[in-house]
Amino acid sequence: MELVITAKVKLYPDFVQKAQLIETLKAVKAGLNHASRVAYDNGFITSFKKLQKMTYSDLRQQYGLKSQMACNVCSVVAGSYASMKSNGEKTLAVYKTPKFQYSYGRDYSFTKNGMLSIGTLDKRIKLPFEIKGMKQYFDGSWNFGTATLIYKKDKFFLHIAVKKETPILEDNSVRNIVGIDFGMNFLAVSYDSAGKTNFFEGRHIKDKRAKFTKTRKSLQQTKTASSRRRLKKLGNRENRWMTDINHKVSKALVSGSIEGTLFVIEDLTGIRSQTEKVQRKDRYYSVSWAFYQLRQMLEYKALRSGSKVVVVDPKYTSQTCPKCGHTEKANRNKNTHTFTCKTCAYTSNDDRIGAMNLQRKGIEYIAEVMLSV
Ligand SMILES: [Zn+2]
Structure with missing residues (x-):
């Protein structure tokens, strides 16, 4: 490629x-x-x-x-x-x-x-x-x-x-699989083949985003030429800020993994299934261009490092138990940010579950490719 x-x-x-x-x-x-x-x-x-x-x-x-x-x-x-x-x-x-x-x-x-x-x-x-x-x-x-x-x-x-x-990493040369879940409290959580979890803190981003939203709302109410100008400037500043975050996150994710890594991310551009409604306003990537940009940055940085990215359907990634596969909405407690499997009692931080399930989807993806050869 x-x-x-x-x-x-x-x-x-x-x-x-x-x-x-x-x-x-x-x-x-x-x-x-x-x-x-x-x-x-x-x-x-x-x-x-x-x-x-x-x-x-x-x-x-x-x-x-x-x-x-x-x-x-x-x-x-x-x-x-x-x-x-x-x-x-x-x-x-x-x-x-x-x-x-x-x-x-x-x-x-x-x-x-x-x-x-x-x-x-x-x-x-x-x-x-x-x-x-x-x-x-x-x-x-x-x-x-x-x-x-x-x-x-x-x-x-x-x-x-x-x-x-640059040669694209072959599926049979994948040496490490990293699931990456994008959220808000944690901008991203990654989980790799060695069982290591990485949390990318996102709270200060959430706060700053809220500030942007507040300023925007007050400017939208004042319908003057100057407020429209300021609104446009604010939008540009927010876009530059998001681009900068995307650069940092993609760089950290790729440089923190070995060559030959398959990064598994969820497709956030489409509408999620009805059974699992995630409040988009709570997500950093509620703006689709920002996620699309991150995906592109991640893709080229991965390619440059001999790794690659695969995008999977996000269905049930936050409700499925990564240990026994049991899927139930009640597995997850959003208030306490904990995941407890109703079947096998496996317990973990709920943000980590998404990354674990994406990592598992990566394993399934590789297995399917290998079987079809
Ligand atoms: Zn379980």
Whole structure:
């Protein structure tokens, strides 16, 4: 499987280079909006070739774009209109940020003495860059793909898509199975093949989440332009915070397990069965994008470490006894956070039960695969 990661490098242009980069971004943005206007005014053009025919010479002469940049602008705009058309939208696309894809080799490359060489309107320029925290992607084993130039708060960054062909862990090479249950009191609980349980504390997250909700509610009541702005800012801050938590949790889960681990998680994106209603508001992952993001982070981090993730149906994972298999709602006491099996009397913390049952589902998954071979 091809592993694709965005390597973010900070650029250090000098005074002149900075002006060249800004000028390039401005021209690309103006070119995008020009091509967008043409596409919109001429019956919603979604064909790259048609748009290129109509705008190429303007993009070159009026906007000063290099040949490659002009083509790229046409492809971005045609792509935007094609996806709008398939969504049934018929509006003018406005580009607030210049979306330009630099191709490796053609638009950017790295020199032998460790500089970044990148194309501008004038010519290619060479400038220093920093790879702090991104060193691993420059060890020669990764391929560089397209890159995006970002200008933010007076700083320049190049976001490079780096790729590597990575073998997927074979089912018959699994050496450890870890069940991971996501909750709220504990953000995650994991249980591995050696019988070891790990609790990832979640109470401070629950508190912070409640604070976000409270602020949001009060802002929603004040229906002014400023409250709407603040609401949007609050939403962005909450999203960044959740992304950060997902990074930390996925990193801790993967780095805490050996190579060859099968991580078993429940599919929280669907609706749970009626027999086992979990109050979604009590869960950190009540927002489906957050769980989807965590799953993706876990998947690529696992892949990078020679492990993998399997997603299973969460049915009965909190009611089944992991020792004897007896399933009954009364096994679990939510108030005391304890699980006591009505048949065999096995007792444990209720958050741990979910992880144990998921680990067991992982064992069953491997067994089924082995039998079907
Ligand atoms: Zn039991």
